[in-house]
Amino acid sequence: MTVGIIGAGISGLTLAYELQQLGIAYHLWEADSQPGGYIQSRWESSKTPAGIINGPYLCELGPNSLLGDANLLHWIDTLGLTPELSLSKPISKARYIFRDGMYKKLPSDPPSLFFGNFFSWKAKLAIFRERTNKTIHPDGETLSIFFRRRFCQEIIDYALGPFVAGIYAGDPEQLLVSETFPILLQYEKEYGSVVRGLIQNQLGMGRRQSFSFRNGMQTLPNTLAATLINLSLNNPVNHIRKLANGWQVTAKSGTQTVDKLVLAVGTNTAAQLIDFHYKKLANALRSVTYPPMTVVHSAYKRTHVEHPLNGFGALNPKIENQYSAGHIWSSSIFDGRCPTDEVLVTTLVGGQTGVSNARHTDSVLSENVHRELATNFGIKAIEPVFQRIQRWERSIPQYNATILSIKSPIREIEVDQLFVCANWYGGVSLSDCIQKAQKLARQLTNA
Numbered sequence: 001m002t003v004g005i006i007g008a009g010i011s012g013l014t015l016a017y018e019l020q021q022l023g024i025a026y027h028l029w030e031a032d033s034q035p036g037g038y039i040q041s042r043w044e045s046s047k048t049p050a051g052i053i054n055g056p057y058l059c060e061l062g063p064n065s066l067l068g069d070a071n072l073l074h075w076i077d078t079l080g081l082t083p084e085l086s087l088s089k090p091i092s093k094a095r096y097i098f099r100d101g102m103y104k105k106l107p108s109d110p111p112s113l114f115f116g117n118f119f120s121w122k123a124k125l126a127i128f129r130e131r132t133n134k135t136i137h138p139d140g141e142t143l144s145i146f147f148r149r150r151f152c153q154e155i156i157d158y159a160l161g162p163f164v165a166g167i168y169a170g171d172p173e174q175l176l177v178s179e180t181f182p183i184l185l186q187y188e189k190e191y192g193s194v195v196r197g198l199i200q201n202q203l204g205m206g207r208r209q210s211f212s213f214r215n216g217m218q219t220l221p222n223t224l225a226a227t228l229i230n231l232s233l234n235n236p237v238n239h240i241r242k243l244a245n246g247w248q249v250t251a252k253s254g255t256q257t258v259d260k261l262v263l264a265v266g267t268n269t270a271a272q273l274i275d276f277h278y279k280k281l282a283n284a285l286r287s288v289t290y291p292p293m294t295v296v297h298s299a300y301k302r303t304h305v306e307h308p309l310n311g312f313g314a315l316n317p318k319i320e321n322q323y324s325a326g327h328i329w330s331s332s333i334f335d336g337r338c339p340t341d342e343v344l345v346t347t348l349v350g351g352q353t354g355v356s357n358a359r360h361t362d363s364v365l366s367e368n369v370h371r372e373l374a375t376n377f378g379i380k381a382i383e384p385v386f387q388r389i390q391r392w393e394r395s396i397p398q399y400n401a402t403i404l405s406i407k408s409p410i411r412e413i414e415v416d417q418l419f420v421c422a423n424w425y426g427g428v429s430l431s432d433c434i435q436k437a438q439k440l441a442r443q444l445t446n447a
Contacts, residue, residue, distance in 0.1 A: 004258035009037030012264030018441035031236035041216025094311035169351035306378025
């Protein structure tokens with residue numbers, strides 16, 4: 001048996017690695033000159049008019065970290081990457097939300113929730129009463145509708161909304177709870193309460209650790225790629241054709257026949273490849289939304305920043321009308337991201353609720369991001385000592401109603417030995433993609 005894999009992002013790379021470990025023949029095609037997709041890390045620096053070099057700065061252009069449990073860390077160890085791990089600092093557990101003109105620490109436990117002043121008493125009462133809420137989940141419920149039904153609007157505005165913007169670059173009014181946080185529906189069904197389910201499962205839940213690597217997240221795809229014996233870069237697939245027993249794949253380098261074929265590419269590329277055989281599914285894939293996101297890295301001298309930046313970062317609720325979706329305090333999370341006398345902040349501009357801002361010119365982005373940072377973090381510098389702008393016109397696939405229209409057809413095409421392993425199906429996070437690829441490798445082996 002030979003498995004063809006189109007796309008060498010984290011999903012395709014992990015799948016190829018797992019198949020290779022199992023002794024299954026495969027071929028992995030990638031159109032780009034480097035593997036990893038959006039997982040890109042860059043060491044950057046800047047030069048002053050006087051010729052002084054600032055830096056270096058480790059800039060994550062895509063995902064900033066991995067959230068993993070013991071199983072994922074064991075897998076990382078099998079790749080020989082344990083010595084390269086950079087574990088998040090303890091202070092990075094704190095998250096901040098912009099409210100009432102300043103960043104306030106989000107409650108992290110029951111005492112800080114009920115005795116702190118982040119939420120109003122009305123919101124606290126809604127959380128307390130949620131355990132007695134007997135309403136039923138309707139099909140197609142969005143995150144906002146779910147949280148209004150079980151909690152209140154304030155929880156949406158100052159907790160759910162900011163985190164959905166940070167994780168999914170999305171809008172809770174559009175994203176489906178069944179596709180983004182199905183565990184909440186499970187808690188509602190099994191325990192009759194989200195709060196009760198969270199409490200019960202926190203007690204037996206293994207500790208998850210946020211981590212990266214000394215030279216950034218790109219270390220992971222580069223390491224995976226280096227282990228593979230059948231990875232072909234700079235080799236886009238132009239056409240696929242269904243055969244009686246398998247698939248014919250035509251790439252830049254030539255044509256090859258495989259028994260099973262896996263699509264590990266974005267929805268537009270997948271749609272183009274399957275259009276001849278599955279026109280309806282291809283059209284549905286073209287409807288999947290990817291909002292733009294612009295990533296801005298800014299560095300300042302530590303002495304110029306009044307805010308301690310003791311945490312993971314700070315998110316901006318849509319209701320507060322800030323310019324960005326939020327800021328990741330990169331140098332507070334991991335060591336070695338910038339010189340020790342400086343701080344490095346990663347600002348996310350755009351997403352589904354900030355499309356126009358993501359498309360501003362570089363000069364407008366630079367000015368607005370600096371102004372927001374200076375105002376909210378007490379930065380006295382006229383400008384950052386370093387700044388870098390990275391644009392992603394298609395960032396994260398949105399798990400809205402459109403996703404429902406592709407789930408059933410995707411399961412049906414598996415009969416034809418065509419499979420999907422991508423972040424637009426079954427989970428967007430790096431951990432999700434790795435786990436899906438591992439599961440699919442076992443499925444293909446046992447089929």
